[in-house]
Amino acid sequence: MSGNIIGERFTVVTFGESHGKCVGVVVDGCPAGLEISEEDIQHDLDLRKPGQSIVTTLRKETDSVEIMSGVFKGFTTGAPIMMLVRNEDKDSRSYDLIMDTPRPGHADLVARQKYGGFNDYRGGGRFSGRITASFVMAGAIAKKLLKETLGIEIVAYALEIGGIRAENFTIDDARKNRYQNEVRAPQPEVAERMKTKVIETREKGDSLGGIVECVALNVPVGLGEPVFASLDSDIARITLSIPAVKGIEFGSGFSSATATGKQNNDEYLYKDGRVVTKTNNSGGILGGLSNGMPIQYRTVFKPASSIASKQTTVSLSQSKEVELVVPGRHDPTVVPRAVPVLESTTAIVLADHAIRAGLIPPVLKTQGD
Numbered sequence: 001m002s003g004n005i006i007g008e009r010f011t012v013v014t015f016g017e018s019h020g021k022c023v024g025v026v027v028d029g030c031p032a033g034l035e036i037s038e039e040d041i042q043h044d045l046d047l048r049k050p051g052q053s054i055v056t057t058l059r060k061e062t063d064s065v066e067i068m069s070g071v072f073k074g075f076t077t078g079a080p081i082m083m084l085v086r087n088e089d090k091d092s093r094s095y096d097l098i099m100d101t102p103r104p105g106h107a108d109l110v111a112r113q114k115y116g117g118f119n120d121y122r123g124g125g126r127f128s129g130r131i132t133a134s135f136v137m138a139g140a141i142a143k144k145l146l147k148e149t150l151g152i153e154i155v156a157y158a159l160e161i162g163g164i165r166a167e168n169f170t171i172d173d174a175r176k177n178r179y180q181n182e183v184r185a186p187q188p189e190v191a192e193r194m195k196t197k198v199i200e201t202r203e204k205g206d207s208l209g210g211i212v213e214c215v216a217l218n219v220p221v222g223l224g225e226p227v228f229a230s231l232d233s234d235i236a237r238i239t240l241s242i243p244a245v246k247g248i249e250f251g252s253g254f255s256s257a258t259a260t261g262k263q264n265n266d267e268y269l270y271k272d273g274r275v276v277t278k279t280n281n282s283g284g285i286l287g288g289l290s291n292g293m294p295i296q297y298r299t300v301f302k303p304a305s306s307i308a309s310k311q312t313t314v315s316l317s318q319s320k321e322v323e324l325v326v327p328g329r330h331d332p333t334v335v336p337r338a339v340p341v342l343e344s345t346t347a348i349v350l351a352d353h354a355i356r357a358g359l360i361p362p363v364l365k366t367q368g369d
């Protein structure tokens with residue numbers, strides 16, 4: 001496995017398995033002088049952690065972060081920042097069974113085939129949604145760096161779960177409401193309907209997919225390094241690295257296939273002496289560069305594969321087909337827990353590109369300033 005690092009100047013290396021000792025991250029390239037505490041990181045981790053509500057897995061992890069290096073007297077030092085959370089509530093008993101009878105829709109079989117059975121398969125190992133705790137730890141630093149240096153704010157929310165979609169809301173609604181309800185929807189009444197559907201589906205032994213929308217505000221013009229490190233390709237790469245993500249679209253996205261140029265072009269105008277666009281069908285990115293409008297994209301999550309209904313799989317030891325009811329505690333939809341993950345991954349990419357563009361200096365302030 002050599003694919004666990006991302007970023008050019010703000011680099012993130014993730015490590016750890018679902019039922020191993022810990023999951024963690026090393027962030028290198030964070031400027032010195034950013035005030036950061038375990039409470040800052042914990043705040044974001046708490047938004048993602050399992051066992052919080054009836055619409056997530058019942059696995060209960062405290063996900064208490066420990067900053068092991070790179071922060072001194074409450075400020076980043078410029079050295080690599082290593083952070084981890086220990087795995088506490090792990091029940092690995094069912095995973096020997098799953099190793100023999102792999103879960104349809106999960107990575108059990110293909111991982112065993114690739115790594116010759118040496119992979120830590122407990123709890124899905126490196127293929128567990130738990131690895132996204134590392135993304136959130138790194139993202140918490142990136143978010144704070146972006147906010148304090150450039151005033152960038154990132155807001156993600158559950159746009160759709162199981163076909164129930166939020167409509168007619170503003171970014172202020174999303175900012176205010178998303179973390180006030182269990183499904184992370186931008187409107188309380190939609191949240192109730194989504195929640196009911198998740199509970200009903202879980203009771204039937206099934207799971208649901210959905211869409212998370214992410215918006216980044218106050219992003220300066222010119223982030224992105226075309227062509228292979230264009231801003232949209234880098235956002236897409238990190239987004240598609242989140243387990244269960246099956247697609248991403250920016251701005252008008254797939255619907256632009258049926259629009260005309262006149263409908264899809266974002267016309268320019270002046271607002272307060274600044275060039276802006278009337279609409280934002282580009283999703284804030286043109287030519288792989290941020291254009292100063294909000295960056296806006298949507299991400300599709302498939303339904304979680306570990307369901308309590310009977311499915312056909314194979315017994316590898318007996319070389320025959322068998323029936324499987326997946327044991328263990330699983331998310332009936334991954335969407336609510338993915339919302340803070342998307343905010344984090346977006347922040348990681350924007351921090352990397354802002355540093356590359358020279359908009360964030362290597363030292364934020366000098367001691368004694």
Ligand SMILES: Cc1cc2nc3c(=O)[nH]c(=O)nc-3n(C[C@H](O)[C@H](O)[C@H](O)COP(=O)(O)O)c2cc1C
Pocket residue numbers: 057105106107124127128129130132242243244245302304305306307329330331332334337338341
């Ligand atoms: C936050 C989060 C939580 C997840 N929880 C579960 C879960 O409880 N059960 C499950 O089967 N999959 C869960 N997943 C998805 C699997 O990790 C993912 O489907 C699996 O690794 C296979 O990868 P793929 O779907 O990207 O092909 C979760 C994903 C995320 C992002």
